[in-house]
Amino acid sequence: xxxxxxxxxxxxxxxxxxxxxxxxxxxxxxxxxxxxxxxxxxxxxxxxxxxxxxxxxxxxxxxxxxxxxxxxxxxxxxxxxxxxxxxxxxxxxxxxxxxxxxxxxxxxxxxxxxxxxxxxxxxxxxxxxxxxxxxxxxxxxxxxxxxxxxxxxxxxxxxxxxxxxxxxxxxxxxxxxxxxxxxxxxxxxxxxxxxxxxxxxxxxxxxxxxxxxxxxxxxxxxxxxxxxxxxxxxxxxxxxxxxxxxxxxxxxxxxxxxxxxxxxxxx
Amino acid sequence: xxxxxxxxxxxxxxxxxxxxxxxxxxxxxxxxxxxxxxxxxxxxxxxxxxxxxxxxxxxxxxxxxxxxxxxxxxxxxxxxxxxxxxxxxxxxxxxxxxxxxxxxxxxxxxxxxxxxxxxxxxxxxxxxxxxxxxxxxxxxxxxxxxxxxxxxxxxxxxxxxxxxxxxxxxxxxxxxxxxxxxxxxxxxxxxxxxxxxxxxxxxxxxxxxxxxxxxxxxxxxxxxxxxxxxxxxxxxxxxxxxxxxxxxxxxxxxxxxxxxxxxxxxxxxxxxxxxxxxxxxxxxxxxxxxxxxxxxxxxxxxxxxxxxxxxxxxxxxxxxxxxxxxxxxxxxxxxxxxxxxxxxxxxxxxxxxxxxxxxxxxxxxxxxxxxxxxxxxx
Amino acid sequence: xxxxxxxxxxxxxxxxxxxxxxxxxxxxxxxxxxxxxxxxxxxxxxxxxxxxxxxxxxxxxxxxxxxxxxxxxxxxxxxxxxxxxxxxxxxxxxxxxxxxxxxxxxxxxxxxxxxxxxxxxxxxxxxxxxxxxxxxxxxxxxxxxxxxxxxxxxxxxxxxxxxxxxxxxxxxxxxxxxxxxxxxxxxxxxxxxxxxxxxxxxxxxxxxxxxxxxxxxxxxxxxxxxxxxxxxxxxxxxxxxxxxxxxxxxxxxxxxxxxxxxxxxxxxxxxxxxxxxxxxxxxxxxxxxxxxxxxxxxxxxxxxxx
Numbered sequence: 001x002x003x004x005x006x007x008x009x010x011x012x013x014x015x016x017x018x019x020x021x022x023x024x025x026x027x028x029x030x031x032x033x034x035x036x037x038x039x040x041x042x043x044x045x046x047x048x049x050x051x052x053x054x055x056x057x058x059x060x061x062x063x064x065x066x067x068x069x070x071x072x073x074x075x076x077x078x079x080x081x082x083x084x085x086x087x088x089x090x091x092x093x094x095x096x097x098x099x100x101x102x103x104x105x106x107x108x109x110x111x112x113x114x115x116x117x118x119x120x121x122x123x124x125x126x127x128x129x130x131x132x133x134x135x136x137x138x139x140x141x142x143x144x145x146x147x148x149x150x151x152x153x154x155x156x157x158x159x160x161x162x163x164x165x166x167x168x169x170x171x172x173x174x175x176x177x178x179x180x181x182x183x184x185x186x187x188x189x190x191x192x193x194x195x196x197x198x199x200x201x202x203x204x205x206x207x208x209x210x211x212x213x214x215x216x217x218x219x220x221x222x223x224x225x226x227x228x229x230x231x232x233x234x235x236x237x238x239x240x241x242x243x244x245x246x247x248x249x250x251x252x253x254x255x256x257x258x259x260x261x262x263x264x265x266x267x
Numbered sequence: 268x269x270x271x272x273x274x275x276x277x278x279x280x281x282x283x284x285x286x287x288x289x290x291x292x293x294x295x296x297x298x299x300x301x302x303x304x305x306x307x308x309x310x311x312x313x314x315x316x317x318x319x320x321x322x323x324x325x326x327x328x329x330x331x332x333x334x335x336x337x338x339x340x341x342x343x344x345x346x347x348x349x350x351x352x353x354x355x356x357x358x359x360x361x362x363x364x365x366x367x368x369x370x371x372x373x374x375x376x377x378x379x380x381x382x383x384x385x386x387x388x389x390x391x392x393x394x395x396x397x398x399x400x401x402x403x404x405x406x407x408x409x410x411x412x413x414x415x416x417x418x419x420x421x422x423x424x425x426x427x428x429x430x431x432x433x434x435x436x437x438x439x440x441x442x443x444x445x446x447x448x449x450x451x452x453x454x455x456x457x458x459x460x461x462x463x464x465x466x467x468x469x470x471x472x473x474x475x476x477x478x479x480x481x482x483x484x485x486x487x488x489x490x491x492x493x494x495x496x497x498x499x500x501x502x503x504x505x506x507x508x509x510x511x512x513x514x515x516x517x518x519x520x521x522x523x524x525x526x527x528x529x530x531x532x533x534x535x536x537x538x539x540x541x542x543x544x545x546x547x548x549x550x551x552x553x554x555x556x557x558x559x560x561x562x563x564x565x566x567x568x569x570x571x572x573x574x575x576x577x578x579x580x581x582x583x584x585x586x587x588x589x590x591x592x593x594x595x596x597x598x599x600x601x602x603x604x605x606x607x608x609x610x611x612x613x614x615x616x617x618x619x620x621x622x623x624x625x626x627x628x629x630x631x632x633x634x635x636x637x638x639x640x641x642x643x644x645x
Numbered sequence: 646x647x648x649x650x651x652x653x654x655x656x657x658x659x660x661x662x663x664x665x666x667x668x669x670x671x672x673x674x675x676x677x678x679x680x681x682x683x684x685x686x687x688x689x690x691x692x693x694x695x696x697x698x699x700x701x702x703x704x705x706x707x708x709x710x711x712x713x714x715x716x717x718x719x720x721x722x723x724x725x726x727x728x729x730x731x732x733x734x735x736x737x738x739x740x741x742x743x744x745x746x747x748x749x750x751x752x753x754x755x756x757x758x759x760x761x762x763x764x765x766x767x768x769x770x771x772x773x774x775x776x777x778x779x780x781x782x783x784x785x786x787x788x789x790x791x792x793x794x795x796x797x798x799x800x801x802x803x804x805x806x807x808x809x810x811x812x813x814x815x816x817x818x819x820x821x822x823x824x825x826x827x828x829x830x831x832x833x834x835x836x837x838x839x840x841x842x843x844x845x846x847x848x849x850x851x852x853x854x855x856x857x858x859x860x861x862x863x864x865x866x867x868x869x870x871x872x873x874x875x876x877x878x879x880x881x882x883x884x885x886x887x888x889x890x891x892x893x894x895x896x897x898x899x900x901x902x903x904x905x906x907x908x909x910x911x912x913x914x915x916x917x918x919x920x921x922x923x924x925x926x927x928x929x930x931x932x933x934x935x936x937x938x939x940x941x942x943x944x945x946x947x948x949x950x951x
Contacts, residue, residue, distance in 0.1 A: 005757075009757060011750070011753045011754065012754050012757040015754040016772060018827065018830075019772075019776050022784065022791060022827070023776065023779070023784065025787060025791065025797060026783070026786075078668065081664060081665045081668050081669050082665070082669035084665040085662075085669065089662055094670070098669075098670055101670070102669070103936075103940060103943065104677065104936065105673075105677060107880065107884035107932075107936065108932075109884070109885055109905055109928065109932075110888070110905075111888050111890050111908045111909060111928075112888060112925050112929060115684065115908065115912060115921060116680030116683065116684045119680060119683045119687055119918070120679060120683050141676055144672070144676075145672070145673070148669065148672070148673075152669075165368050165370040166370045166372060168335075168357070168370065169364070169366055169372075169431075170372070171336075171337070171357040171358050172337070172360075172432075173358075173384030173431070173432075173435065174358050174359075174384055174387030174388060174435070175358055175387045176358050177658075177661065178657070179387070184372060188373070188374060202777075205780075206782070208781075209890050209891065209909075213912075226786075227782060227891075230782070230789070230895065231895075234786075234790050238783065238786060241783070242779070242780065242783040242786075245779050245780055245783065246779050249775065249778045252778075253771065253778070
């Protein structure tokens with residue numbers, strides 16, 4: 001089965017190049033002195049300096065990070081509950097509908113989610129007076145609604161792989177169901193909860209379309225700032241921002257990878 | 268060698284006044300439309316080492332899980348020490364279980380695993396430490412106490428699981444295939460250890476196993492299960508020597524079965540005419556009506572070579588050796604007899620193999636005594 | 646599955662049910678399902694110079710008299726104006742072609758990863774997921790610099806002497822294809838990998854042993870067995886791409902109109918909320934069939950597991 005693998009490997013290399021060359025170019029040109037992104041005039045870090053002086057962008061980034069953190073936490077709670085429901089209560093009335101509601105946000109186009117939630121918020125404000133204005137709360141609610149579905153996928157996979165007899169053993173040793181869940185189940189699915197949290201955080205930090213619909217004046221998120229700046233044309237500041245994001249993500253992944261390997265070796 | 272069952276003088280199941288420690292009363296468990304356990308009643312006494320034996324899917328594990336409180340019967344009651352525990356959830360039952368997979372908590376050390384149940388009982392820290400130390404000592408795993416389950420060998424894990432399930436000093440311990448995950452050699456040693464431990468602690472053990480040898484060596488009594496029902500409950504000796512039905516006879520060890528019908532009764536013996544030709548005279552414990560279709564069951568090791576074959580002799584057969592399986596200590600001979608049926612005979616290899624009496628294609632006569640088999644009616 | 650346990654256990658069981666099923670259900674019902682009803686309602690209203698900018702669907706005219714006005718103006722507009730229809734069709738076309746391209750590139754990649762040596766697999770997979778964690782918007786933005794007429798790609802091609810005049814790629818349909826395949830490729834590869842890595846390779850060895858040539862073995866064994874992964878990946882790409890906004894907005898041009906972009910324009914530029922709602926309803930209707938297909942498939946995969 002080993003022979004003639006090179007066409008496959010060539011394709012694989014091409015695929016990775018396709019995925020990474022644009023990112024690499026972004027990074028390279030973030031150190032370009034020229035404002036024209038495509039003409040190399042010399043090495044410079046001035047765009048980074050400018051980036052950190054861009055108060056509007058920094059404010060937006062701070063808002064986005066706060067929304068993302070709150071969103072991720074709520075999404076993990078709700079997504080885990082939903083995963084429990086699907087794995088632990090195999091038969092309940094309305095299960096099909098439940099699954100449908102939980103899968104739809106994964107693929108639903110952003111424009112539909114954004115528009116429909118905005119219309120809901122407007123209607124709710126009209127009838128019950130809440131939410132009063134749009135901003136942090138409405139964006140967070142919107143983000144939780146779709147990111148909990150992602151969390152549910154991740155946690156569900158982990159939960160259904162788990163050996164049920166561990167929980168049964170705990171129960172047999174005298175632990176009540178809630179205690180079993182807290183002392184056995186949660187620690188065992190913790191890695192899934194963590195990756196679910198990070199996923200939800202990233203999804204929120206990344207969202208332009210939904211936030212644009214449900215944000216009010218004065219609540220501008222990072223992607224919204226990036227978008228308006230990109231619409232104006234190519235801007236080296238965005239390259240600098242991209243470089244920082246890539247660096248942070250790569251660092252996080254490398255740390256996670258090392259931690260996982262350590263964890264495995266310790267056993 | 269005396270069997271463990273014989274070493275126990277106490278046989279409460281034969282005492283009509285004895286009160287069972289565990290009483291299973293007409294318990295049925297249905298999964299959708301399938302009867303996993305079908306109207307099972309059992310009395311198990313204090314200090315017994317009781318085995319539920321059967322092939323996979325016979326309902327033995329489901330029955331055990333109902334005793335643990337991990338499943339609830341569809342109907343019937345379960346009493347432990349006179350208390351109806353049918354509806355009591357697992358976490359409130361005075362029963363502990365050792366799981367087939369051991370179910371050791373992977374995120375806890377050996378010590379923490381053993382301590383888990385004690386914590387649920389809100390014992391003081393000192394008591395817990397003492398009890399954990401006692402359990403680790405008992406199972407000789409004190410030096411493993413800081414390890415995590417994935418740093419243990421199969422045998423070590425089994426000990427930890429045992430320590431954990433014994434830590435709460437349960438009166439009744441349930442063991443689901445306790446030796447199933449061990450290799451053969453370790454299994455044999457562990458069998459004896461398990462029995463010694465049980466005798467020392469005086470705890471009632473109920474185990475589930477599909478391994479008949481394991482059940483035979485360890486148990487005071489065995490319940491053979493099939494299709495959710497109990498086929499026979501008895502001591503290992505009785506199960507082996509006096510099976511009450513074909514299924515039990517065939518499940519435990521190998522056996523020769525001759526179908527026929529009763530042609531005469533002579534005191535406590537019956538004369539059975541079978542398809543292999545010669546009439547067979549066997550002892551029977553209950554009276555039988557003439558013409559009843561029966562099966563004569565004789566174990567291969569009860570067969571012996573016949574020195575004086577007579578044309579009118581009972582319990583005698585003539586045939587030709589067709590196959591020999593040499594197992595070292597014994598050899599199994601498959602002998603083709605009169606009507607084409609194969610009869611198995613086991614002979615101890617007293618002489619070295621080269622000097623053995625029987626060889627392939629040899630004509631032989633075999634016989635057995637009326638008391639070395641049973642007559643089965645079903 | 647434990648049967649409904651009696652007494653004390655029943656109580657905890659019921660509480661757990663209520664919490665685990667009830668809370669997420671309530672959230673999704675309120676913030677995901679209910680909004681669609683409102684979208685439907687507003688798609689049947691008329692725009693108005695008001696706050697919010699649409700007419701009410703029903704009104705209590707008098708005591709006991711309820712006036713409901715259903716206005717099909719928005720759907721008529723969509724049906725009569727070529728702009729909307731061609732945008733809808735173009736969205737489907739883009740989604741279809743891009744799904745196919747993702748599959749053509751993603752399948753061999755997923756296969757190569759799944760058959761790579763164990764220690765490489767995690768790293769290769771990590772590298773597929775990594776771009777996903779960086780900003781989607783910025784990754785699309787990267788292509789502007791590459792594809793524009795004085796961009797890096799044209800520079801490279803001219804420098805290589807392959808072309809004399811720069812190609813116009815940015816603001817064309819081609820740019821959209823590139824952007825979509827680039828952004829959605831991981832969504833195709835991941836389910837395919839999950840499927841292929843579970844595939845028992847001894848099946849291929851058995852096929853080879855029975856005299857089946859590699860290509861034939863692939864077509865008759867691997868491909869049919871990975872159908873579930875192919876369909877799952879395709880749906881994960883197709884459905885969201887139909888309503889994609891960022892990519893057609895940043896990379897596409899006036900000829901490559903897609904419905905997501907149109908909806909955005911109607912909403913934000915023209916402030917025509919009812920028309921935007923009507924477009925959302927039509928888009929939703931288009932996606933129902935592939936979505937139900939995906940759902941069925943998922944249930945079948947789960948049901949098929951031992």
